[in-house]
Amino acid sequence: MLTRNRGKAGKATVDEAALREAVAAVPDPEIHRGIGELEMLRSVTVGRGGAVHVEIALTTPACPLRDRLTADVTSAATEVSGVSSVQVSFTSMTERERMELAGRLRGNTEGGGPANALGSRTAVYAVASGKGGVGKSSVAANLAVALAASGKRVGLIDADVWGYSVPQLFGVRRNPVALKGLMLPVEAHGVRLMSVGFFVSEEEPVVWRGPMLHKALEQFLSDVHWGELDVLLLDLPPGTGDITLSLLELLPQAALLAVTTPQPAARNVASRVGRMAKDMRMPVAGVVENMSTLHCASCGEHTAMFGSGGGQQLADELGTELLAQIPLDVALREAGDIGVPVVTGAPLAQSAAAFTELAQRLPVVRRSIAGLALPLSVVN
Numbered sequence: 001m002l003t004r005n006r007g008k009a010g011k012a013t014v015d016e017a018a019l020r021e022a023v024a025a026v027p028d029p030e031i032h033r034g035i036g037e038l039e040m041l042r043s044v045t046v047g048r049g050g051a052v053h054v055e056i057a058l059t060t061p062a063c064p065l066r067d068r069l070t071a072d073v074t075s076a077a078t079e080v081s082g083v084s085s086v087q088v089s090f091t092s093m094t095e096r097e098r099m100e101l102a103g104r105l106r107g108n109t110e111g112g113g114p115a116n117a118l119g120s121r122t123a124v125y126a127v128a129s130g131k132g133g134v135g136k137s138s139v140a141a142n143l144a145v146a147l148a149a150s151g152k153r154v155g156l157i158d159a160d161v162w163g164y165s166v167p168q169l170f171g172v173r174r175n176p177v178a179l180k181g182l183m184l185p186v187e188a189h190g191v192r193l194m195s196v197g198f199f200v201s202e203e204e205p206v207v208w209r210g211p212m213l214h215k216a217l218e219q220f221l222s223d224v225h226w227g228e229l230d231v232l233l234l235d236l237p238p239g240t241g242d243i244t245l246s247l248l249e250l251l252p253q254a255a256l257l258a259v260t261t262p263q264p265a266a267r268n269v270a271s272r273v274g275r276m277a278k279d280m281r282m283p284v285a286g287v288v289e290n291m292s293t294l295h296c297a298s299c300g301e302h303t304a305m306f307g308s309g310g311g312q313q314l315a316d317e318l319g320t321e322l323l324a325q326i327p328l329d330v331a332l333r334e335a336g337d338i339g340v341p342v343v344t345g346a347p348l349a350q351s352a353a354a355f356t357e358l359a360q361r362l363p364v365v366r367r368s369i370a371g372l373a374l375p376l377s378v379v380n
């Protein structure tokens with residue numbers, strides 16, 4: 001309920017400095033800093049009877065997050081005593097302002113280089129599988145959502161350049177906002193996302209060749225304003241191809257999270273990924289076994305559709321833990337099809353519970369990057 005200050009004449013009075021402060025602190029949903037600090041707040045005026053008008057300059061006129069900003073600003077302003085109503089209007093930043101903002105945001109990443117931009121406290125996990133179709137992207141997406149739901153600031157790079165699926169899994173159908181060469185990740189279900197899929201139409205095959213892809217992925221690290229992240233997940237392409245290797249070179253602090261099905265054949269292929277990690281001196285965070293068993297809700301029986309034991313065997317081989325066994329679950333498949341991760345769309349589903357547990361068990365594995373050459377240049 002609102003409490004209101006009453007002046008001598010019995011009229012509500014609004015502390016304008018407090019109001020401005022409250023509105024200025026509202027974070028831009030994509031940049032995660034206060035709109036005051038970002039110089040997006042044009043004006044805050046108080047009219048008769050505590051009617052407030054706020055004008056905000058957006059980074060781009062077609063800003064997809066107007067509604068969220070309107071709701072957040074309205075809620076922050078209404079908390080201030082004496083405010084009776086809030087009207088929010090928008091204008092756009094000038095080219096010069098956009099340029100200055102991009103410059104300030106770049107200046108805020110320590111050193112500007114890709115690996116440095118992530119900050120030393122960011123835990124980086126490369127989600128990898130030996131072969132396609134084992135559910136690596138579903139695991140990466142739902143683990144990201146579960147980590148975000150536990151209060152962590154999470155980014156997800158869809159580096160599966162030919163088989164990108166993050167836009168579909170998160171139901172995102174828009175391009176990221178670009179600010180003079182600096183892209184803002186798209187936020188969905190609490191996770192900051194970047195995917196090659198945001199830049200190509202679904203019908204278009206991705207025909208980029210190695211060096212271009214390497215460049216694109218390098219840009220996902222250096223030219224994306226990730227802000228502060230606790231965790232960054234990388235959905236790698238299946239196998240151990242050049243892209244995987246060069247990406248891991250870009251992120252020397254990444255730990256491997258290997259995904260396999262219980263099938264012996266899948267485990268054999270997945271162990272190649274383990275060998276790659278060893279060759280690259282990558283730490284291993286653990287193994288996730290996906291499509292473990294199918295549970296029949298009416299008879300209670302568990303069927304091992306793809307056999308059993310593959311996850312544990314792989315974990316033993318890599319000298320690591322089997323962190324989770326995600327069941328075969330129709331709810332997970334359906335969630336992927338409608339673009340709402342199962343962890344948010346059907347939190348009571350068995351697979352959702354398994355992902356939440358995985359997020360809790362995920363160990364922080366760090367490799368010291370001291371003494372390792374970062375193969376990247378500083379971006380001006």
Ligand SMILES: Nc1ncnc2c1ncn2[C@@H]1O[C@H](COP(=O)(O)OP(=O)(O)OP(=O)(O)O)[C@@H](O)[C@H]1O
Pocket residue numbers: 129131132133134135136137138139160163164165237238290291292326327328329330332333334336337351
């Ligand atoms: N545990 C599960 N239960 C039911 N369906 C699943 C499960 N895991 C994944 N799937 C489904 O299997 C298909 C493949 O999953 P996904 O795209 O995540 O695999 P992937 O390993 O990333 O494949 P690729 O490497 O080819 O991109 C999807 O349709 C997904 O919905």
